[in-house]
């Protein structure tokens with residue numbers, strides 16, 4: 001049976017990025033995500049300068065949270081950008097710059113040990129971990145002044161368990177599957193916003209950097225994300241044919257990623273009602289230029305290697321990604337899918353302000 005079961009069956013996953021600093025680690029395979037933080041830097045500077053209220057008396061200690069920080073230099077880069085912007089704003093208001101307390105959040109399986117070993121020695125902030133899912137509460141009420149979440153909110157809290165024969169994602173799938181993903185995304189975003197609504201101070205700011213699409217776009221195989229997932233799916237089915245994994249298991253394996261269009265993001269924020277949208281804009285898309293298959297597959301493995309292992313066992317990961325690499329090289333030779341025209345994804349840069357509780 002193809003489609004989504006009426007009970008909308010789904011299961012929580014416990015995936016995280018590949019830790020450590022080895023060749024397959026997220027830290028060494030996250031140039032794509034870093035590319036987004038660079039254009040975000042300028043926007044952040046302008047918008048924090050415009051929207052941050054330095055009159056807020058709770059600012060003796062200024063608390064920042066990076067949600068879905070993972071491991072590696074990207075989170076430190078983002079945190080330093082934010083601190084730089086906040087400092088400049090305080091200085092231009094001729095106010096004493098507060099102390100900074102930064103919370104690094106990710107799921108509990110994240111490699112926090114490696115993260116904290118790599119903390120920059122010359123930092124100007126105190127650091128703490130906030131382990132747990134950002135779909136629920138992480139911090140005391142009204143304690144956070146600035147939250148940031150980059151390329152993490154496309155992770156759904158659960159994987160759809162229903163049969164989606166021939167595919168491992170909604171890209172190119174039928175309406176039923178697409179709608180089930182969209183509904184899960186809405187629920188997850190609402191949980192995320194409700195939790196942050198409790199935790200941010202009134203007037204507190206939140207920056208979201210989201211991978212998504214333009215309004216009206218239906219994600220198919222004619223996009224780099226869709227094509228990559230199609231290739232990975234075909235590798236899993238090939239391994240099933242070889243008897244290494246069960247075919248039915250592949251039918252029910254759905255990657256828990258959703259890529260919204262701007263209108264969907266806006267609608268869910270509006271329905272939640274706790275934040276006002278100060279900015280929702282399209283930022284330059286990443287990886288516009290050439291990207292070699294090894295980089296693409298390395299990135300994919302760092303991000304979903306643990307998810308695959310959780311589902312199919314550790315024995316399949318090496319072979320799966322080798323197969324994935326071979327097929328990606330083959331496909332790139334036949335019809336280079338790294339062309340700009342196939343890069344349909346865009347990046348939404350969103351700045352939210354916590355409304356004053358009525």
Ligand SMILES: C[S@@+](CC[C@H](N)C(=O)[O-])C[C@H]1O[C@@H](n2cnc3c(N)ncnc32)[C@H](O)[C@@H]1O
Nearest residue numbers: 016033068069070074106107133134150152155
């Ligand atoms: C692609 S990485 C992005 C990491 C980092 N923000 C960057 O820009 O490089 C996405 C991160 O989000 C984390 N993540 C996914 N779902 C999460 C959740 N529910 N709560 C906290 N972190 C989550 C993943 O574990 C992963 O580390």
